[in-house]
Amino acid sequence: MLDTLIADIAARMATAPDRGQVARYIPELAKVSPAHFGIAVVTADGREHVAGDADLSFSIQSVSKVFALVEALQAHGERVWQRVGREPSGSAFNSIIQLELEQGRPRNPFINAGAIAVTDLIAEGNEPREGIGAILRLVRSLAGDDTINVDGAVAYSEAATGFRNAALANYMRSFGMIAGPVETTLQVYFHQCAIAMSCRQLARAGRFLMHAGRCPTSGKPIVSPERARRIAALMLTCGHYDASGEFAFEVGLPAKSGVGGGILAIAPGRASIAVWSPGLSPQGNSLLGTKALEELSRAMGWNVFNPPPAC
Numbered sequence: 527m528l529d530t531l532i533a534d535i536a537a538r539m540a541t542a543p544d545r546g547q548v549a550r551y552i553p554e555l556a557k558v559s560p561a562h563f564g565i566a567v568v569t570a571d572g573r574e575h576v577a578g579d580a581d582l583s584f585s586i587q588s589v590s591k592v593f594a595l596v597e598a599l600q601a602h603g604e605r606v607w608q609r610v611g612r613e614p615s616g617s618a619f620n621s622i623i624q625l626e627l628e629q630g631r632p633r634n635p636f637i638n639a640g641a642i643a644v645t646d647l648i649a650e651g652n653e654p655r656e657g658i659g660a661i662l663r664l665v666r667s668l669a670g671d672d673t674i675n676v677d678g679a680v681a682y683s684e685a686a687t688g689f690r691n692a693a694l695a696n697y698m699r700s701f702g703m704i705a706g707p708v709e710t711t712l713q714v715y716f717h718q719c720a721i722a723m724s725c726r727q728l729a730r731a732g733r734f735l736m737h738a739g740r741c742p743t744s745g746k747p748i749v750s751p752e753r754a755r756r757i758a759a760l761m762l763t764c765g766h767y768d769a770s771g772e773f774a775f776e777v778g779l780p781a782k783s784g785v786g787g788g789i790l791a792i793a794p795g796r797a798s799i800a801v802w803s804p805g806l807s808p809q810g811n812s813l814l815g816t817k818a819l820e821e822l823s824r825a826m827g828w829n830v831f832n833p834p835p836a837c
């Protein structure tokens with residue numbers, strides 16, 4: 527049933543006339559065709575269901591903020607929450623307005639300012655390549671795939687044009703909210719956003735969140751059940767920027783989007799899902815990826831308000 531359902535969804539999305547706009551502010555992302563659509567679903571029994579361009583790599587962009595948060599929590603524990611809050615921002619992903627009003631402490635780890643503050647903790651005392659290496663090692667081990675890498679052209683393209691992110695980082699530095707050096711923190715941030723993965727790899731990397739923080743193969747904890755719950759709560763409330771409420775309303779699953787057009791969504795106890803379509807809504811979330819998740823979650827009855835019987 528699931529295979530037929532996602533094949534139908536992929537077929538519909540492949541021909542959808544309204545596909546949104548690919549991100550243009552990062553020149554390398556502007557080159558990606560909006561024609562792509564891919565979906566991968568790993569269910570709790572370990573089975574993989576894929577359709578469309580599920581094995582094509584794309585730039586995961588802000589989906590990386592979930593992995594960076596895991597890495598920072600593992601390395602620094604609760605100290606992370608001194609740097610960043612846990613409230614939805616209701617503002618655009620790259621907004622600077624709240625930072626002044628709230629003394630440089632970003633609202634949450636999934637807006638750009640918050641993610642840069644989290645990455646600063648990972649970068650602290652390290653060369654950029656060590657910080658990038660730590661995030662990449664985590665992503666590879668979660669996905670069980672050592673071929674995953676950073677797309678150097680995307681990282682370079684964002685570094686060459688990332689004036690807003692540089693402004694956010696410098697502004698936070700002025701409040702002492704990031705320890706800097708700003709250049710190092712930004713290098714790590716741009717490279718983590720430029721990690722390239724397919725839907726299949728991304729859905730595999732999200733499996734620990736469907737299993738309350740446990741590695742699906744060894745059963746060992748990657749994060750505690752409480753931490754997995756908290757990360758999922760942030761994904762539900764903050765994972766789609768100023769469209770997070772709408773996403774929770776329509777889909778009802780913890781999820782994180784990226785301007786590369788990818789979305790990682792978790793149906794706790796049931797599935798880890800990755801979708802990719804590069805055209806974005808005005809809020810910077812994949813237009814068809816969101817539509818596909820609406821259709822899938824509705825058809826399967828997968829939402830956090832309708833938990834599986836075993837949970």
Ligand code: GLU
Pocket residue numbers: 586587588589619620638684691719783784785786810
């Ligand atoms: N690298 C992007 C930026 O900082 C991430 C934004 C996103 O994916 O939402 O602008």
